Amino acid sequence: TDTDTADEAVRATCDDASVCKRFATSKSYWKDPYIQYFVRSVGERKAPEINRGYYARVQGVKYLLDAFIKKTECDCQIINLGAGLDTTFWRLKDEKLMPRKFFEVDFPTVVARKIHYIKTKSPLSKPIIETHSTDALLLDGQSLDSDRYCIIGADLRDISNMDEKLKKFQLDPELPTLLLSECVMVYMTPLQSSNLAHWAAETFHTAMFINYEQVNMGDRFGQVMIENLQRRQCTLAGVESCQSLDSQKERFLRTGWEHADALDMITVYSMLPQDDVARIESLEFLDERELLQQLLQHYSICWATKDKLNLGLSQLTF
Numbered sequence: 313t314d315t316d317t318a319d320e321a322v323r324a325t326c327d328d329a330s331v332c333k334r335f336a337t338s339k340s341y342w343k344d345p346y347i348q349y350f351v352r353s354v355g356e357r358k359a360p361e362i363n364r365g366y367y368a369r370v371q372g373v374k375y376l377l378d379a380f381i382k383k384t385e386c387d388c389q390i391i392n393l394g395a396g397l398d399t400t401f402w403r404l405k406d407e408k409l410m411p412r413k414f415f416e417v418d419f420p421t422v423v424a425r426k427i428h429y430i431k432t433k434s435p436l437s438k439p440i441i442e443t444h445s446t447d448a449l450l451l452d453g454q455s456l457d458s459d460r461y462c463i464i465g466a467d468l469r470d471i472s473n474m475d476e477k478l479k480k481f482q483l484d485p486e487l488p489t490l491l492l493s494e495c496v497m498v499y500m501t502p503l504q505s506s507n508l509a510h511w512a513a514e515t516f517h518t519a520m521f522i523n524y525e526q527v528n529m530g531d532r533f534g535q536v537m538i539e540n541l542q543r544r545q546c547t548l549a550g551v552e553s554c555q556s557l558d559s560q561k562e563r564f565l566r567t568g569w570e571h572a573d574a575l576d577m578i579t580v581y582s583m584l585p586q587d588d589v590a591r592i593e594s595l596e597f598l599d600e601r602e603l604l605q606q607l608l609q610h611y612s613i614c615w616a617t618k619d620k621l622n623l624g625l626s627q628l629t630f
């Protein structure tokens with residue numbers, strides 16, 4: 313059916329993200345020793361502005377995520393929604409910033425692939441086994457559950473099913489919780505993504521939601537971005553919520569979050585540690601600075617908090 317084709321195209325986007333991250337790390341934009349186990353070859357060259365865009369995305373999300381973990385002194389849990397082949401769990405383990413438990417959710421077929429990579433590559437499986445206490449580690453085609461890492465196959469548009477699965481694997485509503493969605497909500501309708509934001513606000517009393525995705529899609533450049541994705545059969549059901557920074561914040565403020573902030577990636581890029589920005593800008597010559605500006609202007613990070621435990625989550629910023 314059309315829905316199956318559209319969903320299949322959306323699932324394929326996890327490879328795009330990881331292939332671009334793999335290429336950027338091969339050029340030393342940042343370090344990721346684990347991505348090679350999910351994307352075997354470096355692949356074809358990507359333009360410097362693409363690499364810088366991914367740098368801003370990865371560093372921007374990392375900045376807020378690490379700030380949350382430090383604020384909660386690792387006494388927290390993380391849920392990566394539409395995690396794809398993301399490697400954050402392994403980085404946090406290495407950097408001694410591991411939360412109590414790290415959850416990942418994606419479509420069952422994506423999860424099955426990820427579990428296959430984890431099972432067959434010891435640098436991926438070792439950290440999971442090492443942090444697991446009892447011998448019974450739950451593993452089937454669609455889910456893997458250990459003490460500190462859990463990955464489940466579920467559709468983010470079917471909240472009750474996802475909620476049930478997460479609870480089955482000891483999701484703890486009482487624990488400060490970070491929810492992350494990186495280039496995921498744009499593939500859902502505004503109603504579906506609002507439902508997701510609402511579920512999170514309802515489930516956790518102390519939480520932060522970080523959402524990275526397209527913004528300012530109403531102009532000519534945004535139109536071209538949409539057309540490029542549509543050419544690959546991807547329906548951008550959520551593009552209406554990507555009109556402005558305000559619409560990004562509204563999604564959270566209307567669904568039970570106390571506080572929300574949003575910045576476009578030009579601003580984030582200018583607020584990242586500038587010595588490292590100078591380092592990456594010297595890696596490759598960038599001909600068209602204008603194009604980078606356009607690109608960064610069409611992505612944003614939005615973050616929302618609620619804070620019953622008064623941890624000071626609303627102060628977290630760049």
Ligand code: SAM
Binds near residue numbers: 326466494
């Ligand atoms: N967050 C990862 C990253 O940034 O590297 C992957 C991003 S990829 C562009 C989008 C991911 O969201 C894909 O892995 C896709 O399968 C997942 N996704 C999109 N809609 C979903 C849904 N309704 N249920 C579960 N996963 C979904």
